[in-house]
Amino acid sequence: MVTTLAAGDHPIGVTVNAFASLSLEPPLILISLARTTAHLRAYLENEQFAVNMLGEDQRNLSITFSSQNDNHFAGLDFATGESGCPVLGGCLANLECTRTTVHEGGDHFIVVGHVDRIHHADIGDPLIFFRGEYARIGDVV
Numbered sequence: 001m002v003t004t005l006a007a008g009d010h011p012i013g014v015t016v017n018a019f020a021s022l023s024l025e026p027p028l029i030l031i032s033l034a035r036t037t038a039h040l041r042a043y044l045e046n047e048q049f050a051v052n053m054l055g056e057d058q059r060n061l062s063i064t065f066s067s068q069n070d071n072h073f074a075g076l077d078f079a080t081g082e083s084g085c086p087v088l089g090g091c092l093a094n095l096e097c098t099r100t101t102v103h104e105g106g107d108h109f110i111v112v113g114h115v116d117r118i119h120h121a122d123i124g125d126p127l128i129f130f131r132g133e134y135a136r137i138g139d140v141v
């Protein structure tokens with residue numbers, strides 16, 4: 001789940017599973033956003049964004065932020081990070097990032113971010129999306 005601020009400091013967020021770690025030094029991650037994403041301009045223009053890594057009990061947040069709705073944050077537990085971006089509670093990790101570059105990638109934009117701050121839980125397993133279904137992480141192979 002990626003959050004940022006749109007015009008007027010309006011918090012916005014979108015469910016994203018196209019996330020990857022990119023570099024350790026400097027610490028960089030990337031996300032990939034469809035050109036059709038609502039508020040795409042805000043994600044491309046606001047230098048600050050946050051990646052909220054959902055735990056296996058946070059399926060509802062994934063569903064909420066993948067729906068077309070302008071009031072995603074109503075009734076949600078979130079804080080405002082140092083970056084000003086919404087940081088959701090109860091996540092496995094929250095990465096506060098500064099956008100470094102944007103690359104075209106077919107019908108998506110690849111947004112690269114420098115990880116400025118990490119907050120993480122000590123325990124918990126991630127929410128998985130596989131074969132079109134939400135799932136728990138499986139056994140170690």
Ligand SMILES: Cc1cc2nc3c(=O)[nH]c(=O)nc-3n(C[C@H](O)[C@H](O)[C@H](O)COP(=O)(O)O)c2cc1C
Pocket residue numbers: 013014015016017018019032033034036037038062065066067068069129
């Ligand atoms: C599990 C899941 C993963 C998704 N991953 C991405 C993604 O990596 N990139 C993306 O642009 N949209 C992704 N989407 C779609 C968006 O979350 C969202 O549904 C779509 O952008 C429509 O909402 P909008 O009103 O923000 O445009 C994903 C949706 C789901 C349910």
